[in-house]
Amino acid sequence: MVRTRFAPSPTGYLHIGGLRTALYNYLYARKHGGKFLLRIEDTDQKRYVEGATQHIIDMINWAGLDFDEGPGKEGDVGPYIQSERTALYQKHAYELLEKGHAYRCFCTAERLDEMRNTQVAQKKAPMYDRHCLYLSEEEIQKKLAEGAPFVIRQKVPSGDVVKFKDLIRGNVSFSGKTIDDQVLLKSDEFPTYHLANVVDDHYMNISHVIRGEEWLPSTPKHILLYQAFGWTPPEFAHIPLLLNKDRSKLSKRQGDVSVEDYINKGYTREALLNFIAFLGWHPGGAQENELFSLEELINNFSMEKVHKAGAIFDIEKLDWINWQWNRRNYHEYLTKKAKEIDANVNIEELKKGAFSYNFNDTNNAAAFFEIRTNKLIEMCEENLPAEMKSNKEKLRKILISVEEKILRDSKEIKSQIDFYFEDKPYEKDLLTHEKMNVDLEVAKNSLLAIREKFESLDDFNSEEKIKNALMEVVEKLGYKNGQVLWPLRAALTGEQFSPGAFEVAWALGKEPSLGRINKALIELEKA
């Protein structure tokens, strides 16, 4: 029975690398029909942060990595919070002491510091010098009677070579003499990671320890502990690290590392999971699709395909994946809704990833338009000031004109649609375009003709009709499309770049459009 666990420390936030570790544990468990547990490793009293445990659970839940056992979801081997299991660790530390696999150490922090400084100065590996291992029984009893504080240290058999097989790295071995006598039980009677981890993994029947590569050097200590207890060690899989741009371990100093940061930036769960899954893993073979849902990840995951080398966390690719997922989620939602409205709706993929929905009935089309734009509003609601949201019907038209941009990055939406809400002053040169053969004269002629046309256009509520009207202007003047549409778009938006002339005129409405055209014409008169 496969049982994996994610065992974070509640230090205030969940690291994105931690989320990936959780994901791999989850994928492996689900793939093999096993169980995935969450265990909170809060044995460091000094680092405890109020609310951090709940925060971790919230983040794991957000990601949809439902755990089978853990805090608030008790199984047979709880509790799942280490601070509630201290008696168990103490019992086992003393058991080791009795069996001769550990010893009391009374060394003060000062002595330890001094010892290390000397070792470093002599260019030796800093390691505990076993001063207390050689204390006589009398000396120990005397210290205990005095009430001297002590820790319990692991007694590493220095002659041994510790070997183990890592599922990702293959055979790994460490010489016993390079392994430090690790503190197992601190003077406050709390265990260190090493003891608590081994004891819990054993009693929680963990079959596979899947954790970050930074734990590889302490694995021999853990193996030795399993041996000292007479337990069978679990399988180990040390996954590659997530890296900063400079290839150092991904850290706070060089950008956002907490999952919450990415949620706040608007990344969707599918995108974030998809992205981090592929940092250090690939299904292999001829697989060229890179968009995988959680379910597809489960089906395709295998430890053999996990890489050995670390991977740089490249946010640009994340942005791209996020956009792809936004598109997919959006159109899946719309397709479902469109079919609910009319089972015979005609849905076409206009271009890769973008669809059109055509209804025969105009009422259905209107109902669908509302659903579609509600979704867009929902997507960028948080990034819009109240005044932009006051006229909802206008906002719908505006947002549909920048639909793809919202899908790509809803955070920047405000700057994309600013021009709809204010008549910004602009240079009349904006109305001209050399490559399209639009000079001041052409611009003026076009705008005059458009004004006349618009004034006589009764139904300004149909983008299609506005388009037809404008094409008539093009034909009448004998101009190319761009010679009419560029000055119009520029006049309406005052921007170098914007949505097209038809949809802007439509979203703006008849009077505001005419107002802006007149303003442009006044500019041109000055010339």
Next chain:
RNA sequence: GGUCCCAUCGUCUAGUGGUUAGGACAUCAGGUUUUCAUCCUGGAAACAGGGGUUCAAUUCCCCUUGGGACUACCA
């Protein structure tokens, strides 16, 4: 310093004892479009170096170089 791990385009990666070393992101060029974006087409871009083993190594082995992790009464 010591121990251990790692090494294919800028980045994420596929891949094999014999391949024109493939894809994606990013980038550049061209095209469609009323501008931007989208979309389409195309380009540039990698097996760290040196020794072996072999008829043949990017692939297997060794060394070098480079990078990283660990080196706490933190996890």
